[in-house]
Amino acid sequence: MASDTATRSDTFDIGGDLTVDRLGFGAMRITGEDIVGRPHDEDEAKTVLQRAVDLGVDFIDTADSYGPGVSERLIGEALGDSDDVVVASKAGLLRNREGDWLPHGDPEFLKNQVLCSLDRLGTDTIDLYQFHRPDPDTDFEESVHAFAEMKDAGQIAHVGLSNVTVEQLETGMEIVDIATVQNRYNVGHRDDEDVLRACERNDVGFIPWGPMYTVDEEGVAGALGEVADRRDATARQVALAWLLDRSDVTLLIPGTSSVDHLESNVAAAELSLTDEDVATLNEIDPQA
DSSP: OOOOSOOOOSEEEETTTEEEESBOEEOGGGSSGGGBSOOSOHHHHHHHHHHHHHTTOOEEEOOTTTBTTHHHHHHHHHHOSOTTOEEEEEESEEEOTTOOEEEOOOHHHHHHHHHHHHHHHTOSSEEEEEEOSOOTTSOHHHHHHHHHHHHHTTSEEEEEEESOOHHHHHHHHHHSOEEEEEEEOBTTBOTTHHHHHHHHHHTOEEEEESTTTTTTSTTTHHHHHHHHHHHTSOHHHHHHHHHHHHOTTBOBOOBOSOHHHHHHHHHGGGOOOOHHHHHHHHTOOTTO
16 A cells, blocks of 8 residues: 555644544444434444454544433443543534434533533543534534633543534634534535634644545545555545545544444555545545
């Protein structure tokens, strides 16, 4: 898997002091169907988490709404309060009986949720706690102030934002140090390119959620397949490698409930793309 591109950084320092490998694990899919309830086999879900750590993954992302509460609990039971793994969680979304994701940024709700997250994860301090989504019915600054207060109280070490604009990121940075931003972004969906570049300018980690959501779409699958054939890799591995090459601040959290898929995803960190490969993928028109 040789490359003629510049060597990329393998790690990133979240908040300047939490060094993690840039290919982590997203723990959304270790819950039940549609991210609601318990998984069919909780032992298997814990095995996936433990295998991720065995493979060298040291950054795991979850949220209080995954389950709800199920993903955090399984992480706490499988990994405990390990110093070898940076765990990121989120608050600010509710789930209704239909499984809809409902923004809820009331400061008192957020302060209660961090207590629940701490208990499920079995820790005194959450490494990174992210505001899951701005709530149109709550002042954005008030929500972010709640996270600043959690940090001041020692409940969380670093604050992150998710699904925000550049303007909201700048507003958040005026209130508290922002360590990461988690927005939708992948090889076929680059609407938040401006947010990624703002993160670069401010040394803020950028966590692209849905990193493989477009791999099978028309206009994307062909280019990925072409590069995958050249590199003796899978299309999904190529999509992940492109994100790693896209910026040194990107932190990947591909998720799965399968050990086989996990191992394949982690192997993408060793896939080096050539200049020709990157050019092929960069020519994908996300607006097509």
